[in-house]
Amino acid sequence: MIPSSYYLALSAIIFVIAVVGVLVRRNAIVILMCIEMMMGAAGLAFVTFSRYLNSLDGQVVVFLVMAVAAAEVAVGLGIILSIFRHKETTDVDEINLLKW
Amino acid sequence: MLDFAWLILLFPLLGVLINGFIGNRTGRRWVGRVACGAVGLSFLVGVGVFFALLGEEHGHTIPIFSWITVGDFQIEAALLVDQLSTLMTLVVTGVGFLIHVYSIGYMAEDERYARFFTLLNLFVFSMLTLVLADNFLLLYVGWELVGLCSYLLIGFWFERPSAAEAGKKAFLVTRVGDFGFALGVMLIFATFGTLSYAQVFEQAPQTLTTGLATAITLLLFAGAVGKSAQIPLYVWLPDAMEGPTPVSALIHAATMVTAGVYMVARTHALFELAPTSMTLVAVIGAVTAFYAATIALVQNDIKRVLAYSTISQLGYMFLAVGVGAYASGIFHLTTHAFFKALLFLSAGSVMHGLAGELDMRKMGGLKDKMRTTYRTFLAGAAALAGFPLLSGFFSKDEILWRAFNSSIIPSASLRAGLWLIGIVTAFLTAFYAFRAVFLTFWGPSRVDEGVHIHESPRVMTTPLTILAVLAIVGGLIGIPHLSAVEGFLEPVFAHHEAAHASGILEWALMALSAIVAIAAIILAQYMYLVNPGLPGRLSQRYATLYKLLSNKYYVDEIYMAGIVNPLRNLASFLSQTFDAGIIDGAVNGLAAFFGRTGEETRKLQTGYVRNYSLAIVLGAVIVIGYIILK
Numbered sequence: 001m002i003p004s005s006y007y008l009a010l011s012a013i014i015f016v017i018a019v020v021g022v023l024v025r026r027n028a029i030v031i032l033m034c035i036e037m038m039m040g041a042a043g044l045a046f047v048t049f050s051r052y053l054n055s056l057d058g059q060v061v062v063f064l065v066m067a068v069a070a071a072e073v074a075v076g077l078g079i080i081l082s083i084f085r086h087k088e089t090t091d092v093d094e095i096n097l098l099k100w
Numbered sequence: 101m102l103d104f105a106w107l108i109l110l111f112p113l114l115g116v117l118i119n120g121f122i123g124n125r126t127g128r129r130w131v132g133r134v135a136c137g138a139v140g141l142s143f144l145v146g147v148g149v150f151f152a153l154l155g156e157e158h159g160h161t162i163p164i165f166s167w168i169t170v171g172d173f174q175i176e177a178a179l180l181v182d183q184l185s186t187l188m189t190l191v192v193t194g195v196g197f198l199i200h201v202y203s204i205g206y207m208a209e210d211e212r213y214a215r216f217f218t219l220l221n222l223f224v225f226s227m228l229t230l231v232l233a234d235n236f237l238l239l240y241v242g243w244e245l246v247g248l249c250s251y252l253l254i255g256f257w258f259e260r261p262s263a264a265e266a267g268k269k270a271f272l273v274t275r276v277g278d279f280g281f282a283l284g285v286m287l288i289f290a291t292f293g294t295l296s297y298a299q300v301f302e303q304a305p306q307t308l309t310t311g312l313a314t315a316i317t318l319l320l321f322a323g324a325v326g327k328s329a330q331i332p333l334y335v336w337l338p339d340a341m342e343g344p345t346p347v348s349a350l351i352h353a354a355t356m357v358t359a360g361v362y363m364v365a366r367t368h369a370l371f372e373l374a375p376t377s378m379t380l381v382a383v384i385g386a387v388t389a390f391y392a393a394t395i396a397l398v399q400n401d402i403k404r405v406l407a408y409s410t411i412s413q414l415g416y417m418f419l420a421v422g423v424g425a426y427a428s429g430i431f432h433l434t435t436h437a438f439f440k441a442l443l444f445l446s447a448g449s450v451m452h453g454l455a456g457e458l459d460m461r462k463m464g465g466l467k468d469k470m471r472t473t474y475r476t477f478l479a480g481a482a483a484l485a486g487f488p489l490l491s492g493f494f495s496k497d498e499i500l501w502r503a504f505n506s507s508i509i510p511s512a513s514l515r516a517g518l519w520l521i522g523i524v525t526a527f528l529t530a531f532y533a534f535r536a537v538f539l540t541f542w543g544p545s546r547v548d549e550g551v552h553i554h555e556s557p558r559v560m561t562t563p564l565t566i567l568a569v570l571a572i573v574g575g576l577i578g579i580p581h582l583s584a585v586e587g588f589l590e591p592v593f594a595h596h597e598a599a600h601a602s603g604i605l606e607w608a609l610m611a612l613s614a615i616v617a618i619a620a621i622i623l624a625q626y627m628y629l630v631n632p633g634l635p636g637r638l639s640q641r642y643a644t645l646y647k648l649l650s651n652k653y654y655v656d657e658i659y660m661a662g663i664v665n666p667l668r669n670l671a672s673f674l675s676q677t678f679d680a681g682i683i684d685g686a687v688n689g690l691a692a693f694f695g696r697t698g699e700e701t702r703k704l705q706t707g708y709v710r711n712y713s714l715a716i717v718l719g720a721v722i723v724i725g726y727i728i729l730k
Contacts, residue, residue, distance in 0.1 A: 022713050031709070092709040099707030 007048040015041035028083070028090040032076045039069045101152035102160050105181045107145045108189055109232065111138040112225035116218055123214025132204040135217035139200050139224055143193035150186050157591055159183070161234050161298070168237075173293075180234035180297060184592040187430060187585070188231040188362055191437045195354040196224045198563035202445050203346040205559035206452060210344075216256060220350065223249040227355035231362060236285045236295040239363070243281065243323065246356050247274050253351075254343040266342035273336040277326015284319030291316070301369040313373035320367060321381060328360025328414050330388045335656055338407040345448030348403060352410040353441035358433050361417040365426045368593065372424070378508050382422025386503075386521040389415025391653075393528035397535070398639070398649045401458045402447050405536050409484060410440055412525060416499050419518060423509055425502030426593045427586040431578040432495035434585070438574045439483035439492055442567035446477035449556040449564065450540060454547060460536065465545035469553045472561045474541045479568040481537045483575075485530035486617040491575035496526060497613050498580060501606055519609075526613055530620030538628040580606070 014037055021034035043062045050058025084090055115138030123131045159182020168175040179185075200220060207216050226249050230242025248271075255267025285295065291312060292300050304313070324330070329337035340351055351357060364371060364381060371378055389412045396408035413436050420429030451458060453470050467474040483492040503509075504519040547553060555561070577584045627634050639646040648654070 019717055023710055023717065095709070096707030099705045 004048050004052045008045060011041045011044040011048065014038075014044070026091045026093050028080045028092050028095075029077075031092065032073065032080065035076075036069055036073065039065055039072075101148040102181055103162065104145060105149050105160075105162050105179055105232070106164055108142045108149070108193070109179070109225065109228050111141045111145070112221045112228065114138060115221035116225060119214050119218040119221065123218060126214075128208075128213050131214045131217050132200075135221050136197065136200045136204070138221055139193055139197045142224070142228070143190070143197050146186065146189040146193050149181060150190060153181070153183060153186055154588075159185070159592070175235060175237050175295060177238060178234040179232040181232065182592055183589050184362075184365065184430065185231050187434065187589065188358075189228060191358075191434050192224060192227050192231060192354045195437045195441045195567070196220075196227075196350060198567055199346050199349050199354065199441060199445065202349075202448075202560050202563040203344075205557045206346055206448055207344060212256070216253075216344070219249060219253050219256070220346070223253065223350060223355050227359070230359055234297055236288055236297070236300070239366075240282065240285055243327065243359060243363075244278065246327070246359060247271060247278065250274070250340070250351055250356050253347040254340045256343050256347065260342070263342040266336075266339040270336040270340050273333050274326040277323045277333050279322075280319045281323025281326075284316050284323065287312075287316050287319060297366070301367075304369055304373060308370070308373050310374060313370060314376050317367070317371045317374045317377035318380070320363065320370070321377060324360030324363050324418075325384065326360075327363075328357045328418070329411050330360070330384050330414065330418060331391060334388065334392065334411045335659060337411055338404055338652070341401070341403045341407055345403070345444060345451060348407070349441045349444035349448070352407070352444060353437040357410065357414055358417075358437065361414065361421060361429055361433050364418070364421045365430055365593075368421070368424075368426050371421075372508070375508070375510075378422050378424065379514070380422075382419050382503070382506075382509060382518055383514075385415045385418025385420075385422050386518045386525075387415070388412070389419065389525045390521050390528070391415075393525045393532065394649055395652050396532040397528060398646060400460050402450065402460050402463075402536060402540060403444070403458055405460075405532055406440070406443050406447060409443075409529065409532065410436075412529060413440065413484075415525075416496060416522065419503055419522060420499040423503045423506035423515075423518070425499060425506070427583070427589045428495065428498040428502050428578075430589060431583070431585045432499055435483065435491035435495040435571070435574050435578075438567055439480045439571040442476055442480035442564065442571050443484065445560070445564055445567065446473050446480060449473040449560055450477070452556050452560070453554050455551050457548070457551070460539040462546050462548055463540045464543045464547070465541070466547075466553065467541040470541075470555045472555060472564065476561075476564040476568040477541065478537055479571050481533040483571040485533040485621060486526055486613060487530075487621070488614040488617070489575070491571050491573070493614065493617070494575035494578050494580070496522075497610050498578060498583075500526070500613060501580070501609055504609065505606075523613060523616060527616045527620045530617040531624050534621045534624035535628055538624060542629055543632065580610075 018034040018037035018041060021037070022031050025031055025034065043065050046058040046062045046065070048058075050056060050062075080090055083095060087094060089095075115135050118126075118134050119131050123134075126134075159180055162179040162181060164177045164179065166174065167177040200217070203216065203220065207213060210216060223246070226242050226245030228242075230239055230246060233239040233242055251267045251271040253267075254270050255264050257263045258267070288300060289295055291307060292303055294300060308316070326333040337352075337357065341348055343351075371381070392408045392411035392415065396405050396412065399405045399408060413432070417429045417432050417436070420426070420432060450463070450466065450470065450473060453466070453473070454463065457463065479490075483490040486493040486496045500519055500522045503522055504515055506515055509515050509518070578586070627638075651657075
């Protein structure tokens with residue numbers, strides 16, 4: 001059986017990739033996807049511990065995370081869509097009006 | 101009748117309200133009628149009260165309403181109607197009424213007619229409040245109202261900077277004294293727990309130590325010094341000439357300056373417990389009398405001569421109350437009100453006839469052109485000079501005799517000194533009074549070309565004539581040994597010394613003061629009519645003395661350099677350096693600090709999503725790192 005630490009390592013790697021993605025990418029949709037990836041990584045970690053501890057609690061949380069992720073995508077995509085209608089772009093560096 | 105004494109206050113107040121609110125719409129004729137009518141009715145009520153009081157033993161307290169009630173502490177707004185306050189009321193309303201009538205003519209051309217009469221009525225109302233008050237707090241209210249009215253009326257022609265300045269000066273200088281007066285009232289309250297005259301005077305002999313009595317009376321006297329223009333706070337009175345002449349007459353004769361004398365006489369029960377204060381009052385009075393008389397000798401402005409003469413005569417009154425001769429002081433106050441109002445109004449009539457000229461060097465020879473004014477002025481000057489059998493003679497002589505013979509001042513040499521100052525001052529008084537007469541009305545005319553000299557209208561000369569009669573016969577109410585004034589006031593000043601020592605000495609002194617007055621008049625005639633070059637030569641020969649006198653001993657300059665300017669500099673330092681620099685600097689500096697901080701730190705808000713997310717990540721890393729490493 002593959003040891004739990006492998007799953008955790010994978011989860012950590014995906015999370016870091018997602019964080020870097022949020023920080024360096026300019027496309028709002030990609031950033032949204034990276035946020036999804038972070039949640040996925042977190043979900044993976046939950047499931048791993050659930051298995052490791054023989055408890056279902058972790059899996060319940062994962063369902064919750066998936067529901068939140070779905071809601072977040074709905075709202076996030078809606079925002080991006082409406083910005084796009086105004087500015088004809090999804091580049092977050094162009095969307096910088098709220099500043100000093 | 102006594103129950104209606106509150107009407108005395110009501111009428112002027114109604115006059116103020118009517119003229120103040122609708123005076124501009126009712127027209128000049130009605131403004132004058134309302135104002136004069138108000139004071140005249142007050143006078144009539146005063147006469148009624150006077151007759152009702154004849155033969156009464158005690159004063160009456162007439163409650164109006166309960167003003168302040170805090171627990172046991174009560175201040176009643178009540179009137180004290182006794183012989184002293186009634187006499188004062190008669191003087192204030194009687195002389196005030198004549199001045200009001202005169203003002204109808206004098207102010208006829210003025211554009212702020214209604215305002216003027218409103219203020220005159222308010223002045224009379226304030227003075228009556230002061231006089232009729234039955235406790236120290238109400239007295240203080242009247243006291244301050246009088247100060248306010250003097251400010252408003254002296255600065256009545258406020259377009260002229262000098263008038264505005266004079267009003268300010270009068271207000272501020274008297275405020276200095278009022279500060280002491282207020283402290284005195286507070287000290288009385290702290291000592292007695294009440295401010296009612298009756299209770300304070302009743303408890304005073306048991307409660308007060310000599311030291312405390314001295315403190316209270318000196319503080320009260322500080323107020324009197326300011327209000328009644330004694331050394332060192334007299335400087336406002338000569339400048340008060342800037343107001344219209346009827347106002348000068350009102351201030352000098354009926355209202356305002358007599359307040360101090362009245363107050364000392366009213367609180368004599370306290371003053372008698374403090375021999376030091378009494379002596380001080382007498383000495384300040386005598387010194388002021390002499391000092392102001394010397395200044396009056398060389399003034400060229402006719403109203404200034406009269407102003408210094410008022411200060412000098414007030415000095416006599418304080419001398420009187422200081423030696424315990426309260427009735428004599430009040431008697432002199434009364435006669436002085438007659439002849440000083442007369443002199444001022446006559447001087448105003450001269451001004452009126454000469455198109456506003458005040459300089460006596462540009463007058464002369466007016467006696468044929470302004471016959472009524474000349475006669476009335478002569479009557480006033482003779483009364484002021486103490487010409488035998490005129491009003492000023494009796495009252496002044498009475499004061500000198502009392503000073504000579506006082507039982508309050510223990511030291512015989514001090515008494516003789518006070519008397520000597522008084523008699524010398526009497527000489528100076530007679531001299532400057534007739535100097536003014538001769539320069540103004542006699543000799544060759546020095547009036548500027550083109551001035552149309554004319555006698556004043558009847559509405560002005562009638563009050564002058566009435567006052568002249570009063571100035572001539574007014575003294576008869578106080579003939580020594582038969583004094584009606586003294587008899588009338590006896591219930592108030594009950595324990596007042598009645599002992600007359602040697603009769604011969606008294607008559608001798610009286611004859612002496614008569615001789616002094618006549619000699620001074622003859623000297624004035626010699627110097628200004630027979631030998632008109634003499635004063636000029638004298639002033640050159642004694643140039644230093646002349647300059648000192650004509651510059652009023654440089655007191656204004658000394659006050660300016662010694663008190664006003666340092667205070668002004670301090671104020672400007674406080675306002676410009678301390679307040680603007682340090683206080684405002686701290687506030688503004690703090691605000692500027694946060695402003696600049698915000699200015700710099702708001703650049704953190706770049707608007708770039710990646711910056712914010714980096715901040716979130718770093719924050720999360722720090723929190724997690726802290727938790728792990730803890």
